[in-house]
Amino acid sequence: MIPVILDQLTINKARLSERVHKLAKVGKIGETGVYRLALSEEYKEGLELVREWMDEAGLKTRFDHFGNLIGQLEGKNPDEPIHMIGSHIDSQPYGGRFDGSIGVLGGLEVVQTMQENNIIPDRPIEIISFCDEEGHRFGKGLFGSRGILGKLDPDELDRTDKDGVTRKDALKTFGCDPNQLHKSEYDPASLGSYIEMHIEQGPYLEAKDVPVGIVSGIAGPLWLTIELTGFAGHAGSVPMHLRNDALLGASKIVTALNEIVKTDPDAPTVGTVGNLEVFPNGRSIIPERVRFTVDLRDIDKERRDQYEQQLRDCIANVANEIGLQYKIKEDTNNAPKYCNEEIIHSMQKASDRMGMDVPILMSGPFHDALIMADACDYGMIFVRCKDGISHNPMEYATDEDISIGTELLLQTTINMTTSN
Numbered sequence: 001m002i003p004v005i006l007d008q009l010t011i012n013k014a015r016l017s018e019r020v021h022k023l024a025k026v027g028k029i030g031e032t033g034v035y036r037l038a039l040s041e042e043y044k045e046g047l048e049l050v051r052e053w054m055d056e057a058g059l060k061t062r063f064d065h066f067g068n069l070i071g072q073l074e075g076k077n078p079d080e081p082i083h084m085i086g087s088h089i090d091s092q093p094y095g096g097r098f099d100g101s102i103g104v105l106g107g108l109e110v111v112q113t114m115q116e117n118n119i120i121p122d123r124p125i126e127i128i129s130f131c132d133e134e135g136h137r138f139g140k141g142l143f144g145s146r147g148i149l150g151k152l153d154p155d156e157l158d159r160t161d162k163d164g165v166t167r168k169d170a171l172k173t174f175g176c177d178p179n180q181l182h183k184s185e186y187d188p189a190s191l192g193s194y195i196e197m198h199i200e201q202g203p204y205l206e207a208k209d210v211p212v213g214i215v216s217g218i219a220g221p222l223w224l225t226i227e228l229t230g231f232a233g234h235a236g237s238v239p240m241h242l243r244n245d246a247l248l249g250a251s252k253i254v255t256a257l258n259e260i261v262k263t264d265p266d267a268p269t270v271g272t273v274g275n276l277e278v279f280p281n282g283r284s285i286i287p288e289r290v291r292f293t294v295d296l297r298d299i300d301k302e303r304r305d306q307y308e309q310q311l312r313d314c315i316a317n318v319a320n321e322i323g324l325q326y327k328i329k330e331d332t333n334n335a336p337k338y339c340n341e342e343i344i345h346s347m348q349k350a351s352d353r354m355g356m357d358v359p360i361l362m363s364g365p366f367h368d369a370l371i372m373a374d375a376c377d378y379g380m381i382f383v384r385c386k387d388g389i390s391h392n393p394m395e396y397a398t399d400e401d402i403s404i405g406t407e408l409l410l411q412t413t414i415n416m417t418t419s420n
């Protein structure tokens with residue numbers, strides 16, 4: 001369903017679509033893929049192209065020391081807290097054309113349209129393209145957003161990519177000064193609100209047959225690494241009742257996680273074991289050691305904590321039953337973050353005016369918005385993507401849906417930054 005709104009768009013759909021497809025050519029792989037790792041040559045080329053467009057739109061632009069690109073539209077009151085709109089243009093190694101890019105280019109289209117219509121915001125608006133949201137190259141993402149809020153780990157700049165290049169050197173090559181990072185940090189009090197438009201990366205909107213959705217919150221990810229240690233033995237001779245088979249233990253835990261997260265069929269909880277290593281990994285050897293990852297997400301922190309405890313109890317019971325030692329390491333633990341009610345309301349008001357019935361949905365994937373939520377009120381708009389596919393060259397969103405999302409972003413921004 002494409003609502004009638006398409007022929008009443010305020011934004012310039014042709015300009016926006018052209019930019020989305022031009023940017024997709026930078027780091028293009030195959031017909032529709034994108035390879036634009038953070039701080040790479042392709043990344044720089046893409047970001048410079050976006051900067052040219054920002055300049056063209058009359059924004060005051062700058063690269064900061066984290067490798068972020070920022071374009072500012074001045075407001076009537078320059079000292080008022082900033083309204084920030086952003087996302088990222090770095091990609092996965094085998095990524096798609098829309099992930100991140102539409103949020104940056106959509107934000108740019110919003111301020112360019114405001115300029116062209118002489119709509120002056122009460123407070124400054126900044127369009128930001130965050131560096132290294134994806135985290136593929138150095139193994140840890142959300143770099144630019146954590147950076148501007150002073151939330152980098154102490155060893156963050158020593159992380160290396162697969163060629164041994166440190167993040168510090170990659171930043172220098174890009175033109176940043178890693179010794180001046182603090183100069184690019186924001187005082188959270190200077191940030192008033194943050195909005196991000198992103199492709200959904202899931203199947204909900206397509207199933208509902210609607211172009212866009214309003215996000216209620218971002219599920220908090222809990223990442224664990226679990227190691228079970230048993231005892232290796234000959235697969236032909238050790239009787240079953242005398243075995244300490246670590247893989248048997250892992251299998252029971254994998255299955256239990258799947259059951260635990262489905263306790264409430266109406267809840268959006270998800271749990272995944274996506275990586276598993278077996279040692280010594282031989283056909284005729286009873287597995288001695290198994291290491292596997294757990295990814296557990298929920299919008300309800302209390303429920304997630306409860307499921308985590310059930311999982312931990314299960315691990316202890318299984319280890320006891322099979323005679324295994326176990327270790328649990330916590331890699332990431334982000335609390336879920338609800339979007340600001342007023343921003344959601346503002347988006348609903350805008351979508352009502354546009355004649356759309358827009359559903360509210362949760363985000364399973366995390367975005368820079370999850371970090372920005374610690375500093376200011378935030379909201380997100382999702383754009384339908386085909387079959388929910390993302391992090392894949394097959395990722396696809398129509399120009400029409402992106403334009404409708406951008407129009408909603410524009411109307412919301414006007415609601416939030418102008419007094420009339």
Ligand SMILES: [Zn+2]
Binds near residue numbers: 088099100133198367
């Ligand atoms: Zn993204």
